[in-house]
Amino acid sequence: MLDAILSGLNGLIAGFASLHWSNLVMMAIGCLLLYLGIKKDFEPLLLVPIGFGCIIVNIPLSGLMEEEGFLRVIYNAGIITELFPLFIFIGIGAMTDFTPVLENPYTFLLGAAGQCGIFLTLLLALALGFKYNEAVTIGIIGACDGPTVIYVASQYAQNLLGPCSVAAYSYMSLVPVLQPPIMKMLTTKKERVTIMKSGKKTVSKTTKLLFPIVITIVGGLIAPKGLPLLATIMLGNLMKESGVVERLTRASQNEIANVVTLLLGISIGATMDGKVFVQPTTIIVLILGLIAICLDTVCGVLFGKVLYYITGGKVNPLIGAAGISAFPMSARVVQKEGQKYNKKNYLLMHAMGANAGGQVGSVIAAAVMLSVLKGMGVI
């Protein structure tokens, strides 16, 4: 009888007995992510499920990530198969208005410059001894685009999926903090006060409809390995612009995006097991991710300066900072900074063009990168 009682009690304390210090660290990190999401409003849609997933996966003996565990089932169904990031991309495409970039197609170039951080960080990661696939995955954080990072990491460096995803989403939410000092440091007062003329509405419905089709075909032919990313975002946009499948568009923008965001977040949290996550590599990945996003801003602003000089001072270099994928947050940062130096300055529409260019640019950069890797026989 006594033995039975002791065995029963043993079952109740087994969880505490199996607790490793790294689990406690990760629970604290999970709570920090919840705090940032709930109290600071930093990407709450992602950070709340990621933080909660991080906490529960670090409770020992629950078996959540074992073969039959519910988190493992979700992870295998959506992350390993790459479906979740692709579903999210359909929603992003359905939510994004590419009109600003179509009004000023040159802003595509700012979207390209904003991807330099990817490739420079890849070099840094290689210099620090990461394997090729890992270096590529770390570099992709510079796309400033969570689903792209998850898509690449789930294929080529699953061991870095957790840190890379957390880095991408955390730094995306920190764009308003990270970008302004860099923008100020790299521009002169004369450049910052440059007023850009507002363009009139010049994009026809036909052009808007052809945009996603042309991007998919041309981009897909150049970089076929990245076609899933490109095709899903453009399918979402085509549905939105066509106006004939409103139910599908609304579902992509709301129900599908919401359900997948929840499952994606909790699955990412589930990869943050203390014994795997608490190691120096994670810290290095987080630092490299931060560098990647800062380098994107540096290159974007520098390219903006090039445009400023080429056009004889008609382009405000600050809009170069919006050439990243954090849409539309980065454009808002540019508008706010522009107005700080010149109250009459309305850079929002131009910055939105660069930002939409950055959205396409990040996907194209990832697609090109995967195709180059394939061409080199690395993947």
Add this chain to the structure above:
Amino acid sequence: MMDRWTFGLTMLFVGMGGTMVTLIILSLIMSALKKIFPYNPEEEKKD
């Protein structure tokens, strides 16, 4: 297997160059499409 620097620099030049060239091509195509299908306020109203 190529060495790390050959790999890294190839990715930098071909990857970044490829991204830039792709986006230049796309911006040119978009500019052409805008010329071929110019904005017509009256037609847009009909839609």
